[in-house]
Amino acid sequence: MEKDLVIIGGGPGGYEAAIRGAQLGANVTLIEENKLGGTCLNRGCIPTKTFYKSAEVINCLKKADEFGVSLDKYNFDMHKAQKKKIEVVNKLVNGINMLLKGNGIEVVNGRAVFKGPKTLEVFCEGKTEEITASNIIIATGSSPSAVSVPGVDLKGVVTSDEVLNFEYIPKSMVILGGGVVGIEFAGIFASLGTQVTIVEFLPKILYRLDDELSRKLTVYLKKQSIRIVTGSALKEVKSYGSELKTIVGGSKGDLKFDCDLLLMAAGRKPNSEGLNLETAGIEYDKKGIKVYENYKTSAEGVYAIGDVIGGVMLAHIASEEGKVCVENIYGGNSKVNYNAIPSCVFSFPEAACVGFTEEEAKENNVENVVGKSMFGANGKALTMGEGQGFIKVIAEKKSHKIIGVHIMGPHASDIVHEGSLAIQNSLTVEDIKDAIFAHPTLSEVFYEAVCGCIGKAIHSMPKKM
Secondary structure, X not given: OOEEEEEEOOOHHHHHHHHHHHHOOOOEEEEEOOOOOHHHHHHOHHHHHHHHHHHHHHHHHHOHHHHOOOOXXXXXXXXXXXXXXXXXXXXXXXXXXXXXXXXXXXXXXXXXXXXXXXXXXXXXXOEEEEEEEEEEEEOOOEEEOOOOOOOOOOOOEEEHHHHOOOOOOOOEEEEEOOOHHHHHHHHHHHHOOOEEEEEOOOOOOOOOOOHHHHHHHHHHHHHOOOEEEOOEEEEEEEEEOOEEEEEEEEOOEEEEEEEOEEEEOOOEEEXXXXXXXXXXXXXXXXXXXXXXXHHEOOOOOEEEOHHHHOOOOOHHHHHHHHXXXXXXXXXXXXXXXXXXXXXXXXXXXXXXXXXXOHHHHHHOXXXXXXXXXXXXXXXXXXXXXXXXXXXXXXXXOOXXXXXXXXXXXXXXXXXXXXXXXXXXXXXXXXHHHOOOOOOOOOHHHHHHHHHHOOOOOOOOOOOOO
């Protein structure tokens, strides 16, 4: 019997698409080769945030004396941190299982490959099952990219997947890649006492961020004794006993860094291999599966969403694409507003952004005004001992419509959604200015930055004419 909707991949994009399909009355089958929740839940977002919290607690303990708390000593137990990680992950995986069951979704644990345009062969525990469907969504996610240089197969060279299972804290670590993954691990391990060096090929870390935010965050990371080398590429890895020697090439010649561990965090690649896409007539390349309107592939009735289609690889983008795709399959007219999608970096301090950067506004010939407010002038931030950072708001010059929000500071990952809501709903500076923000809160910094776009911020010095 032909099924209504089959989804390959049980990550955020896949399982949320499955639930949305069930809500719309579809008979849904979800195929997952490993654990439900995908990379984000099992090997990415959630595990790293449990370690991030451990690092955050340690950072608080280091400055406890500022708050009148005296500590003789404290110890960090990696085994307990790992146990906490596993507990959190298992609880969330079980929650997804219950949601799928509650929505009447059939879950098949196995590896799916295309046998034809609308036919799948699923391999599970030595058995093979053939499934046909009116509609198929590919949501197989991504995996760490490999870098082809001599020595990357040596012991001590690991990916982000492997480092999450560590039972010890390395004395020194070189991280290849200054993107979100590399920066987050750098902050975590530096807080735990590891000497960290970041090697980034591009001229700046976090290249998608607003230039000012990237520069300022670089300064704060260096204050945490994190060494940052930009405009450089890994050339070779050598083994010396229990240590590694990494050879890095830059504009000023080669640099050598000794370390216990080399973390490969230079991006991710779409999981498109092994699906037998050619048999189904599905076009793809190394950047991912090619999609057209409403995430349709080149094969009729087959769609693809999330990391597997390339672009910015974020769990919440995959989730939104999955839901929109399903809604449109069943007669809707939904769209993803990519300009309103926030991006967060769990560094110390946090960074987050949504919408246009100043550079992008200039490239697109958008005349704009900018307002900025510092956390150092905010009462709540100062009581927390986290006065570093700022919020920058970018608005169109004529309409005053908010088009970009960039944050570095405490709880940036929470505050950024105020910017996302503003952009999604085409709110203007005046719309926000007329709202009342509670005092004392961190969100007041956002309010001040918005008002600063039109010179009406109360807690900022007036600009000299």
